[in-house]
Amino acid sequence: MPVSTKAFAAQSATTPLAPFSIDRRDPGPKDVAIDILFCGVCHSDLHTVRGEWEGTLFPCVPGHEIVGRVSAVGNDVTKFAVGDIAGVGCMVGSCGHCPSCNEGEEQYCETTGFVGTYNGPDPVLGGHTLGGYSDHIVVDEGFVLKVGHDEADLAAVAPLLCAGITTYSPLKHWKVGPGQKVGIVGLGGLGHMGVKIAAAMGAEVYVFSTSPGKREDAKRLGATDLIVSKDADAMAEHAGSFDFILNTVAAPHDLDPFLVLLKRDGTMTLVGVPDAPHKSPSVGIMVFGRKSIAGSLIGGIAETQEMLDFCKEHGLTSDIEMIDIQEIETAYERMVKSDVKYRFVIDMASLKAA
Missing domain, CATH: 3.40.50.720 (NAD(P)-binding Rossmann-like Domain)
Incomplete structure (x- = not known):
């Protein structure tokens, strides 16, 4: 049964993001359920919710720089356990069998294209995928990343999943x-x-x-x-x-x-x-x-994991400004003016107050 989840969504290209209830699937055998702690704000989010790129599907819940804590795993999941810190980036699926996917370059999937974390086709519930401006997400294990940074750095890790x-x-x-x-x-x-x-x-x-x-x-x-x-x-x-x-x-x-x-x-x-x-x-x-x-686009899942491990080894995170989700429209306006050093990150604890 779908699980009702709190989120912030745009209902059209001209309406601001606002509280909205969305459905997430129950974890299947290969799924990882994640309680979202932090979500970075990418310029792609703004382009999508305001309809500046063709093909936005509404209601739109953006967000593809996700870090959270694993809350449940399917019976066939081997890489993650409840309590682990995990990340989700720009994609949550691909065909899995074309030459690019076979070579670990899922971002260049040649059959269907990669499934975006938001605004992509949802193969389980139907409709379209809904992203990280929410308190919970369920993702196939093959598209979940291990986060090894200290918990104090997790907000600044989130933008690594895209930037x-x-x-x-x-x-x-x-x-x-x-x-x-x-x-x-x-x-x-x-x-x-x-x-x-x-x-x-x-x-x-x-x-x-x-x-x-x-x-x-x-x-x-x-x-x-x-x-x-x-x-x-x-x-x-x-x-x-x-x-x-x-x-x-x-x-x-x-x-x-x-x-x-x-x-x-x-x-x-x-x-x-x-x-x-x-x-x-x-x-x-x-x-x-x-x-x-x-x-160049993003990277495949294996390379994204390699990047996270490299950044941990070298002590790298993003320079961020933390915001509450209620400030997202102001953050968008500041982002248009390049008034941020260098990435906004939403503290998803603020979603409870919404």
Whole structure:
């Protein structure tokens, strides 16, 4: 029988998030039930609930940066026990048998696409999936992560389930490490994790930003320096010197100034998805340096677990601002203005008061 669960939901693209009761399934044989302690706030949440991306299904309960305590497990579950701390990221299912799924890259599922933690098809109850702005969730064991950080750090762990893996995956895939010079474009929720992770991997890290006032924060996070991207002279000093650039900016912009900074065979990987196309990059810059522009999504479940373990080993969490769920609309407005350092996280204890 479905279990009634407290949540915050948007009923349409023009109505604010508000208290709402949703149904969660009873745990099946392979399911893990989790009482949610903290849920990070991703820009994707805002885009979805406000209908800025096509295909939002209402009522919409966003949230895919989830950390909580296991409250029940199915009879066939082997990796989790009641009382464990667990995480759930951006996906809760995939076809499980296509080439990408077989290779542990479920985020690129070629048959059905991955099942999003919210706004995806719910294969058990029907309708669509409902995310982490709630006090309880039930997820197949294969899409649940082990969280080994200290309990005092759990709120700051939550954004790792999206911002952490979104930056870790390309840094790992393009083999970032000691002896490499790496650039991070943008210093927001994604960018600040990119700096921390690339530095922990041993790279020499630089931040590109239009805001010179972020220099000290960039250094605090692990960067060698900040380069003001609209300062042509500052950019020219670094021409042809970067092995890899991770571009986290989700607004349309000119990619050419960053391509010029890459060494021969260097790559710039895009993880921000703008709402309009970037200016068409110069083919000449790419051809005459064998340079590449690439893209990257999140990571598979195995790689996400690897990222969590890496972050625990290196003492990494997100820089967060904790909010009550009743403050979510204000948080969204501040997020639009980039007025957060660097990720909002909801304390789900506040949901009881709602």
